[in-house]
Amino acid sequence: MSCEGPILAIETSCDDTCAALVGEDGTIRSSVVSSQGVHDRFGGVVPEIAARHHVELVNLVVDDALARAGASLDDVGRIAVTQGPGLVGALLVGLATAKSLAAARGLGLVAVDHLHGHLAATSAAPDPFEPPFLALVASGGHTFLAHVVEHARYEVLGQTLDDAAGEAFDKGARMLGLGYPGGPLLQHAALGGDGAAFAFPRAERMRGLDFSFAGLKTALLYTVRDLGEQESARRRADLAASFQRAIVEALLLRVERALEATGLDRLTLGGGVAANAELRERVGSLGVSVRVPPVELCTDNAAMIGLAARHLPVLAAADALALEAYATGEHLL
Ligand SMILES: Nc1ncnc2c1ncn2[C@@H]1O[C@H](COP(=O)(O)OP(=O)(O)OP(=O)(O)O)[C@@H](O)[C@H]1O
Ligand SMILES: [Mg+2]
Structure with missing residues (x-):
């Protein structure tokens, strides 16, 4: 399975529908965040509404991320997606989208923890810290x-x-x-x-x-x-x-x-x-x-998920189908 080419990342853990294209070297080629302002009037995120909006927005946001990078699905090397923690109904939309893209294109899929993403937001090119x-x-x-x-x-x-x-x-x-x-x-x-x-x-x-x-x-x-x-x-x-x-x-x-x-x-x-x-x-x-990180990479975005994915194992599309979303943070914490 070839993984060459940029990472198409998808993030739908809460109320932002996000997609990004990230190069293997940590270059952020595009990052699209569609915020669902509909929740503000409720004073918090309504999970069922968030999930429904993700369904409406996710394909448009993925297309937009590719277009802004001047790329197409043919260029993509692998798919990355937030597996958890977050709202399960919201996560499932991103996961289903990522699995479908991986299966249809024969691409590998990387499951990323949302908090690992926040942590990796400073690892973009050109001058990231190397651990420790x-x-x-x-x-x-x-x-x-x-x-x-x-x-x-x-x-x-x-x-x-x-x-x-x-x-x-x-x-x-x-x-x-x-x-x-x-x-x-x-x-x-x-x-x-x-x-x-x-x-x-x-x-x-x-x-x-x-x-x-x-x-x-x-x-x-x-x-x-x-x-x-x-x-x-x-x-x-x-x-x-x-x-x-x-x-x-x-x-x-x-x-x-x-x-x-x-x-x-x-x-x-x-x-x-x-x-x-x-x-x-x-x-x-x-x-x-x-x-x-720049302010736009502090709050939820998919570029951070693509950045984190660079250092994580790649699942073959067939194995990725079994991935399930998780709601709580115990995977990293
Ligand atoms: N300028 C700011 N000053 C202080 N807090 C801020 C600022 N901008 C955003 N926040 C806070 O950041 C939070 C949103 O951040 P983020 O998107 O990382 O959280 P989340 O995705 O909802 O939660 P988690 O990542 O833990 O699942 C909100 O609580 C918001 O009030
Ligand atoms: Mg977050």
């Missing part, structure tokens, strides 16, 4: 630190015990009446606010490399309640800036501990929270070399 390095992945559903030993071999050093960092942004934004998705809205609301106005906890007394954001969430809830509706609205920028700073500093505290514990001197970021401007700025002062 420390990776922080902070997304909507997960937050963990990993010692990347080889491209597809990680040792997870710490992870969140409750909410993910992105989830904390989303819940904090809701408490401040900012809407969904919360991360970018809260970042915007924090502009001009004082990050030191409210002393929110960073779970700093918790030792080790695990994260916890539940206490922070409760602290914001009580602060907003005590201030009352009018005063909370008047001080929204300060509340948002202080809440954002607490999340960023909780992340950085564990990163610093992990760098010290491992002796590693290079760090990568990944996941939607890596799009946060304050986090991106603050990692620059850690005194180690840092790679942060």
Whole structure:
């Protein structure tokens, strides 16, 4: 089975329908993300609606990714697809599409873990880190630190015990009446606010490399309640800036501990929270070399899935038919 030629990657784990064409050398030739804005009015993703939209969009998005790269299916060397974790109904659409393409074209298929994808988002050409390095992945559903030993071999050093960092942004934004998705809205609301106005906890007394954001969430809830509706609205920028700073500093505290514990001197970021401007700025002062993906590769996309696939085993199309989606993150974590 020949695998020569670029990787056509498909990602449908949540509410973004994504396809990308990635070269073997890590060049991203195209990356198309079709976001299903329909969920915003519900304040979160509705799984059944997401799956139905993926069905409508996936072929168009794949065609678009090929067209933008000036390529056709004849050029593709192998197919990569997100197998999990995510919404099973949504994942199944991508998996079925990938299996069909692989079977019809006699191409190999690579099953990729979504979190491995977030972690691999910094591995694009031209200047990726070679392992070993420390990776922080902070997304909507997960937050963990990993010692990347080889491209597809990680040792997870710490992870969140409750909410993910992105989830904390989303819940904090809701408490401040900012809407969904919360991360970018809260970042915007924090502009001009004082990050030191409210002393929110960073779970700093918790030792080790695990994260916890539940206490922070409760602290914001009580602060907003005590201030009352009018005063909370008047001080929204300060509340948002202080809440954002607490999340960023909780992340950085564990990163610093992990760098010290491992002796590693290079760090990568990944996941939607890596799009946060304050986090991106603050990692620059850690005194180690840092790679942060461009903002469009932080949130869900298929280019990161293609990048991760370069270092993973290729299944023959016949074997790939048995692949099943998985909902939870235990494969990597
Ligand atoms: N600028 C930002 N600042 C802070 N958080 C952000 C920003 N942009 C996006 N986010 C957060 O990132 C999350 C989305 O990231 P991502 O797409 O990686 O998560 P997901 O795919 O839903 O979850 P997972 O990858 O864990 O399955 C949301 O929680 C969102 O609020
Ligand atoms: Mg994600």
